[in-house]
Amino acid sequence: MSRRVLILDYGWGNMRSLDNAVQAAGAIADASRERSSFRMADALVVPGVGSFSHGMASLEAQELVGHIKEFAETGRPILGICLGMQLLFDKGTEFGETAGLGLIPGVVRRIPVDFSCQKLPHVGWTHVEGSHAADRSMFRGIPPEDRRFYFVHSYSAMDVAGQHIWGTVEYGALELVAAVSRENVWGTQFHPEKSGPAGLRVLKNFIDLC
Amino acid sequence: MRIIARVDVKNNHVIKGIHLEGLRQVGDPNELARRYYEAGIDEIVFIDAVASLYDRNNLFPIIRAATEDVFVPITVGGGIRSVEDVTAALNAGADKVAINTAAVRRPELVTEVARRFGSQCMIASVQAKRRADGWEVLVETGRERTGLRVIPWIKELEERGVGEILLTSVDQEGTRRGFDIDLIESVDSLVTIPVVASGGYGSTEHLSPLLRRTVPSGIAFASVLHYEMASPEDLRAAVQTALEGTS
Numbered sequence: 001m002s003r004r005v006l007i008l009d010y011g012w013g014n015m016r017s018l019d020n021a022v023q024a025a026g027a028i029a030d031a032s033r034e035r036s037s038f039r040m041a042d043a044l045v046v047p048g049v050g051s052f053s054h055g056m057a058s059l060e061a062q063e064l065v066g067h068i069k070e071f072a073e074t075g076r077p078i079l080g081i082c083l084g085m086q087l088l089f090d091k092g093t094e095f096g097e098t099a100g101l102g103l104i105p106g107v108v109r110r111i112p113v114d115f116s117c118q119k120l121p122h123v124g125w126t127h128v129e130g131s132h133a134a135d136r137s138m139f140r141g142i143p144p145e146d147r148r149f150y151f152v153h154s155y156s157a158m159d160v161a162g163q164h165i166w167g168t169v170e171y172g173a174l175e176l177v178a179a180v181s182r183e184n185v186w187g188t189q190f191h192p193e194k195s196g197p198a199g200l201r202v203l204k205n206f207i208d209l210c
Numbered sequence: 211m212r213i214i215a216r217v218d219v220k221n222n223h224v225i226k227g228i229h230l231e232g233l234r235q236v237g238d239p240n241e242l243a244r245r246y247y248e249a250g251i252d253e254i255v256f257i258d259a260v261a262s263l264y265d266r267n268n269l270f271p272i273i274r275a276a277t278e279d280v281f282v283p284i285t286v287g288g289g290i291r292s293v294e295d296v297t298a299a300l301n302a303g304a305d306k307v308a309i310n311t312a313a314v315r316r317p318e319l320v321t322e323v324a325r326r327f328g329s330q331c332m333i334a335s336v337q338a339k340r341r342a343d344g345w346e347v348l349v350e351t352g353r354e355r356t357g358l359r360v361i362p363w364i365k366e367l368e369e370r371g372v373g374e375i376l377l378t379s380v381d382q383e384g385t386r387r388g389f390d391i392d393l394i395e396s397v398d399s400l401v402t403i404p405v406v407a408s409g410g411y412g413s414t415e416h417l418s419p420l421l422r423r424t425v426p427s428g429i430a431f432a433s434v435l436h437y438e439m440a441s442p443e444d445l446r447a448a449v450q451t452a453l454e455g456t457s
Contacts, residue, residue: 014300014303014304014305015301016274016277016301016302016303017277017281017303017305020277020278020279020281020303021281024279024281049328049330049331050327050328050330051328054328113402115402119402119403119404119405119427120402120403121329121330121373121403121404123212123373123374123404123427124211124212124252124404124427124428125212125252150252150282150283152283152330153330154330191283193281194281194282194283194305195281195282196247196250196281196282197281199281200281
């Protein structure tokens with residue numbers, strides 16, 4: 001039976017692409033913010049592009065923070081993508097400090113680039129180094145040489161415990177957190193819905209967690 | 211470095227020109243997009259080449275169709291004139307919009323879009339024509355002069371919050387005679403945001419001279435892809451070889 005994936009529509013993120021990608025990965029996509037959608041979903045995807053403070057402000061204004069936390073408590077899988085991953089952490093630091101969802105310990109800070117030879121945002125397709133556990137879960141079926149995913153971000157999750165990191169990327173001399181998980185809560189800094197067949201496989205592997 | 215396909219569209223046909231003029235039909239936009247996606251393209255930029263005739267962008271149906279089976283970043287440009295246009299483009303499924311003429315006419319638009327949607331969704335498309343003392347900004351798909359100089363204009367765009375620069379050399383575009391390397395290096399060294407170089411690629415020999423001077427965030431290819439002279443994978447391999455040769 002097809003899994004039902006709630007793609008949280010809170011005003012930030014490419015809904016159409018995610019909807020199509022989730023369907024391509026073999027699930028039913030429900031782009032919504034309704035309480036009933038939270039109840040009926042087998043999994044939740046939190047998308048997002050833009051700033052941490054705008055994202056959290058939208059979630060709070062639409063009274064979605066409680067629903068997301070309750071969903072996490074039920075043990076059903078959650079996947080945060082890009083800004084959606086960043087919001088899973090304790091706080092962001094873009095315009096002063098903004099509290100996040102607090103589902104994974106860590107802080108979101110600006111990537112400390114060396115402007116003499118690097119750009120911000122970090123944009124492009126980059127190889128993600130996966131943990132051994134990832135080989136069996138989110139990277140299952142994706143050969144290491146195909147683990148190239150699309151990133152676009154100026155901020156990155158930091159102070160994250162090693163046990164919660166299943167993917168990292170190199171950006172110049174920096175090693176950045178690319179993918180995280182804590183129990184049923186998952187996150188990718190990269191966009192699986194924009195990373196071709198390998199990205200679609202990550203989405204499928206996530207859906208298979210249900 | 212990203213391998214990007216630039217797809218110019220007129221009346222639902224992909225067109226190709228030289229110096230942004232002299233148009234020739236080369237295929238269906240969605241078919242080409244799918245073909246490039248299956249062949250490993252990193253990103254696709256759709257430009258409405260005749261948006262000024264209709265005073266708006268007419269590519270949203272193409273974008274909607276593309277997002278159904280093309281899972282790489284998609285940019286749409288041509289006739290994006292207002293925050294409302296950006297909203298419509300993003301709702302149609304575009305990840306980014308490319309803005310050129312409208313930003314020159316009213317630079318505040320750039321600030322407004324950055325504030326409303328974030329810098330990451332906005333590319334400034336800058337068409338540069340060589341002059342005696344630098345380059346001039348052209349608008350209306352390369353048809354109209356502005357008197358603006360490229361370097362100060364790009365600096366202002368960066369300050370106003372654009373996320374990337376799509377830099378097209380009008381002189382080299384469609385000629386397949388190589389890049390305007392001075393242009394690309396001047397811009398790339400000027401800004402802290404990513405720069406995508408467009409215009410002039412014809413053969414793998416053109417890559418080392420560019421990459422020795424500067425490595426842009428991406429290169430947008432048109433002729434070479436549309437005329438099937440190289441595949442995205444060929445281009446990626448050629449870039450890799452050139453990069454290794456320069457290190």
